[in-house]
Amino acid sequence: xxxSKKRPILGVDELSVSFQTSLGEVLAADEVSFRLHExxxxxxxxxxxxxxxxxxxxILQLLPKNAEVHGQVVFEGRDILRSDEREMSHIRGSxxxxxxxxxxxxxxxxxxxxxQVAEPLQVHRGIPRHRSVQMALDHLNRMGLRGDTAIMYxxxxxxxxxxxxxxxxxxxxxxxxxxxxEPTKGLDDALARDVVSEVMKIRxxxxxxxxxxxxxxxMARDVSDRVAVMYCGQIVEMGSRDDIFENPQHPYTAAxxxxxPEKGFQPIPGSSPSMIHSPDGCKFHPRCQKRFxxxxxxxxxxxxxxxxxASERQVRCWLR
Amino acid sequence: xxxxxxxxxxxxxxxxxxxxxxxxxFLLMALLAPVIAPYDPYIRFEPYRSPSLEHLLGTNDxxxxxxxxxxxxxxxxxxxxxxxxxxATIIGTVIGLFAGYFKGTPDEILMGITDIxxxxxxxxxxxxxxxxxxxxxxxxxLIMGSLWWTSTARVVRSKALQIRETSFVEAARSLGxxxxxxxxxxxxxxxxxxxxxxxxxxxxxxxxxxxxxxxLGLGDPxxxxxxxxxxxxxxxxxxxxxxxxxxxxxxxxxxxxxxxxVLISYAxxxxxxxxxxxx
Numbered sequence: 398x399x400x401s402k403k404r405p406i407l408g409v410d411e412l413s414v415s416f417q418t419s420l421g422e423v424l425a426a427d428e429v430s431f432r433l434h435e436x437x438x439x440x441x442x443x444x445x446x447x448x449x450x451x452x453x454x455x456i457l458q459l460l461p462k463n464a465e466v467h468g469q470v471v472f473e474g475r476d477i478l479r480s481d482e483r484e485m486s487h488i489r490g491s492x493x494x495x496x497x498x499x500x501x502x503x504x505x506x507x508x509x510x511x512x513q514v515a516e517p518l519q520v521h522r523g524i525p526r527h528r529s530v531q532m533a534l535d536h537l538n539r540m541g542l543r544g545d546t547a548i549m550y551x552x553x554x555x556x557x558x559x560x561x562x563x564x565x566x567x568x569x570x571x572x573x574x575x576x577x578x579e580p581t582k583g584l585d586d587a588l589a590r591d592v593v594s595e596v597m598k599i600r601x602x603x604x605x606x607x608x609x610x611x612x613x614x615x616m617a618r619d620v621s622d623r624v625a626v627m628y629c630g631q632i633v634e635m636g637s638r639d640d641i642f643e644n645p646q647h648p649y650t651a652a653x654x655x656x657x658p659e660k661g662f663q664p665i666p667g668s669s670p671s672m673i674h675s676p677d678g679c680k681f682h683p684r685c686q687k688r689f690x691x692x693x694x695x696x697x698x699x700x701x702x703x704x705x706x707a708s709e710r711q712v713r714c715w716l717r
Numbered sequence: 718x719x720x721x722x723x724x725x726x727x728x729x730x731x732x733x734x735x736x737x738x739x740x741x742x743f744l745l746m747a748l749l750a751p752v753i754a755p756y757d758p759y760i761r762f763e764p765y766r767s768p769s770l771e772h773l774l775g776t777n778d779x780x781x782x783x784x785x786x787x788x789x790x791x792x793x794x795x796x797x798x799x800x801x802x803x804x805a806t807i808i809g810t811v812i813g814l815f816a817g818y819f820k821g822t823p824d825e826i827l828m829g830i831t832d833i834x835x836x837x838x839x840x841x842x843x844x845x846x847x848x849x850x851x852x853x854x855x856x857x858x859l860i861m862g863s864l865w866w867t868s869t870a871r872v873v874r875s876k877a878l879q880i881r882e883t884s885f886v887e888a889a890r891s892l893g894x895x896x897x898x899x900x901x902x903x904x905x906x907x908x909x910x911x912x913x914x915x916x917x918x919x920x921x922x923x924x925x926x927x928x929x930x931x932x933l934g935l936g937d938p939x940x941x942x943x944x945x946x947x948x949x950x951x952x953x954x955x956x957x958x959x960x961x962x963x964x965x966x967x968x969x970x971x972x973x974x975x976x977x978x979v980l981i982s983y984a985x986x987x988x989x990x991x992x993x994x995x996x
Contacts, residue, residue, distance in 0.1 A: 459891055462821075489893035503888040507906050516902075517892050566892065 403434040406606055407456070407493075407574055412468035414451050414460065421673045425451040427630040428468070430698070433574065438600065438607040440617035440638075442653075443627035444669055449610045452627075453576045457493060458485050472574075491521045494567035496596070498579040500559040504551040511537070511547025514566045521570055533569065540565050540595065557588040561595060568599050575600065576608045581616060589613075593620060614657055618642055626650045629670050629680040632698075636710035646701065646712040649681045679715065691715045733984035739977035743970075747791040754785035758941055765960070774962045778953040786941055787966050793942035794971070797858045797927040802919035804862025809869025810912055814900050816870070817877025828874065835867045840926060847935040854937045857930060861923050869915045876908045910989055917982035921975040928971050943967035 414426040425448040433439050441449050454460045456470050458478065469476045477488060489495075497503045504513055514533035518524045524532070534547045540561045551559055560580065567575065577596055581589035593616055600607045611617055617624055618638060625635040626649065634647040645651040655663040667684035670676055676683050682692035692715055701710040746753060755773075756762075761780035768775045774783035816827040843860050850856055880886060881904065889899050930936055931944025934952070938945065950956060950964035 457891055459887065486893040486895055489891055491893060495888075495891040497884060497888055497891070499884060502884040505885045505889075505903050505907070508903075516889075516894070520892075520894050520898060563888070566888075 403436060405432040405434050406472070407433040407608075408469070408471040409433075409452070409456070410469040410471065412452065412455060412466070412470065414448070414455050414467075415465045416461075417463055417465070418673075423672045424630055424675060425464075425672060426455065429627075429630075429632055430468075431625055431632065431635060433606050433608055435606055436604055437623065438609055438621045440609045440611060440621035440624045441627060442611055442614060442617045442624060445612055446669060446672070447627045448630040448672070449612075449627055450578050453495065453578045453608070453610050456576065457489050457495065458482075459495075487521075490517050490567070490572070491570045492572050493574040493576065494570070494572040496564055496567050496575060496577040496580050498582040500563045501551060501554075501556055503563055504559055506551055509548055509550060510554070510562050513551075514547070514562060514569060517566060517570050533565070536565050536569050537562070556584055557591060560584065560588075560592050564592075564595060564599060568603065571603050572605055574606050574608065576610070578610045579612070580609075581611070581613060589616070596620070614653065626653065629675050630672060631680060631713060632711075633681065633713045634711065640710055646710070646716075647681075647714045648685045648687050648716070652684075652686075679713070687716060689715070730984065732980055736977040736980035736984070739973060740981060743791060743795070743974050743977070746788055747795045750788050750792055754782075754788040756782040756785045758782065758786040758789045765958075767960075768962050774966055775960065777949065777955075777963060783946075783963055783966070786946060787943075787970065790941045790943045790946055790967065791970065791974075793854050793937075793940050794924055794927060794944070794974075797854050797861075797942070798920040798924035798974075800855075800858040801861035801865065801923035801927075802916055804859070805865040805919050805923075806869055806912060806916045807866075808863070809866030809915070810873050810905070810908075812866065813870040813873025814877050814904060817874040818881050818896065818900050818904065820878070820881075824874070827870070831867050831870050834864065837864060839864050840929070843926065843930060844933070844935055847930055852935060852937045854927065854940050854942065857927060857936070858923070861926060865919055865923070869912065869919070872911055872915060873908055876911050877904055880904050880907050910985070914982035914985045917978050917985070921978045921982075924971065924975055943971050 410430050412426055412429045416423045416425060429452055431439065441452065443449050455466050466478060470478045511530050511533050514537060515529035518529035518532060519526060537547055542558060542561055580596060581592055584592060597620060609620060621638050623636065624638050624641040625632050628649050634641065634650045641650060642654065645654055652665045654660060665684060670680060678693040679696050682688045685692065696713050696715045698711050698713045701712060758781050762776050762782065764776055764778050764780040766772055766776040772782050774787065777783055812827050816824040843857065846860055847857060886899060886903060889903050927942065928944030931942055932948045934948055936942065936945050946967040947964050955963040
C-alpha cells in the first residue's frame, strides 16, 4: 500500500496546543505534524495523557476556550484552525466526523436512537423529519441493529450497541475523514474487536480516511496503514505500520512494543513526565536506556527512507 | 415525555391522583362553563336570595346567580394563572438556557438582569401599576409574567451549566449542530422535568396574587374572577350579613385549585428524587 502516491486530504503542520492552568502552562501538543492521505488509516498511538485526544479536538476546534492553538490544519486548501464557527459547523459532522470514546455518555439520554441518528440529516441536508428517520433506520439496519431499535432509548442499549449508534450517527453523511477517538476505551475485548471491525467495514465501504487515536497497540497493528507514536505531546516516530512494528527506530517505540504480551510485558522504567514541566531536550531521555550527552538538546524530526521504499519515515531521536 | 410517563410518575400516591382529578375538573369547569352553568352570570334575578334549588348558591347584590358566576369566574382566574405562569416560564427558561450555555459575559449580563428583577418588590409594584393603569386582568397577567421568571432562570441556568459539559453536547457540537439547535433540542428536553414543577408553582402563586389584588379592589371590575367575587361580597354586605354562600365558594375554589397544582408539582419533585435515589 503506497500512501505517498495518494493525495493528502488533511495536513497538520506544527500544531501546538497549550492550556493556561493555575499550576502553569500545560503543553499538550508540541509541534505535531502529519499528513492524512485519502483512503488510508493513520493510527496515533501513545500512553494515556500524551495529548492524542487534544490533537483530535483541535482539528475540529472543539477545545475549551482556555486552549492556545498554534500551527496549521489544512483541509480542502484552507487552514481550518482559522475558520469561524459557521464554517466549522459546516465541516463538522458532514466532512470530518468524530467517533467518541464512552458511547453511552455521548448520546442524549432522552432522545430516541433513531432521532439521534437522523439529526445530522435534518441539520446538514434539510431532509424532513419523517424521511430522515426512515433513512436512519436503514442505516442502523446496515450496522446490524435490526428491528425496532430506532424507537429505543440509549439506556436500553448495551455499550456496544450504543457505540454502533454513535458510528452510525457519525457516518450517515459519508464524511471524508473519520476521527475515532479511542473508540474501544471501556469496552471489553470481544466488543472492542466488534467495534474495530465495524469501523473498518464502514471505512472500506465509504472510502473515507481514518485517523485512529488509541493506546491499544494491537488494534493499531490490526487496523492501520501508518502509525504515529506520540510521547508527551510530540510525535516521536512515524512510518508505515510494518516499519514501526518490525523495526522501531525510536527507543520509546521499541520500549512501547516491549510492553506487548508477545514481547513479555516489559514495562518502561520510570513514569510519564508532567506536561507542565516536561524534560528539556528529548522528552524521553530521563527514561531512555540509550541516552547520552546530546539528549539534553531537543532532537529534530528526521526523515528516513522507509524500508519498503514507499512511505517516508520520521524519527525524533539523536541516535539516527 | 409522553402521557404514559406522566401517569406512571403520578400514579404511585393517591394524593397525586386526587390532585390530578381536581386539577382536570377545574380545567373542564372553565372550558365547559356555558354548558355547566345554569344561567348567564350577567342575568339579573331578585338580589340577595338564599340558596335554593332554583339558585344553588343564591344570588348576589345585583341578582346574578352566584353558582353560574362561580363557574364563569374560573375562566379569568385560570387565564391569569396560566398566562402569567407560561410567560414567566418561557422568559425564565430562555434566559437561563442562554446564560448557562454561553457562560462568560452573556451569563454575567443575564444573571445581572435577573438579580435586578429579584430586587423589585413584586406585589407592591403590581398594586401600584394596577392602581395607575387601566385595570384589566390581561395587564395583571402580563405584569406578573414579566416579573416572576427570575427563579426559573436561575434553576435552568444551573442545570444548563451542568448539561453543557456532558459528552453528548460535545458530540452534538462535533456533528456540526448550531448552538441554537443544541440548546433547544439537546439541552432543553433534559431540563423539562425541572421546568414543569416551576411552571406549576408559578400558576399557583399567580392565582393567589390575582385574587389578592382583586380582593383589594384593584382588579378589573368588569371581569368576573374568584377574587372579584370575594371583593364584591366584602364591599356589598356579604360578610356583614353572613351570606356564606357568597364569599365561601370562591375562596374554596381558589384554595382547592392552588392545592391541586402544588400537590402535582410536589409529586413531580418526589418522583425526581426517587429517580435520583435509584441512580
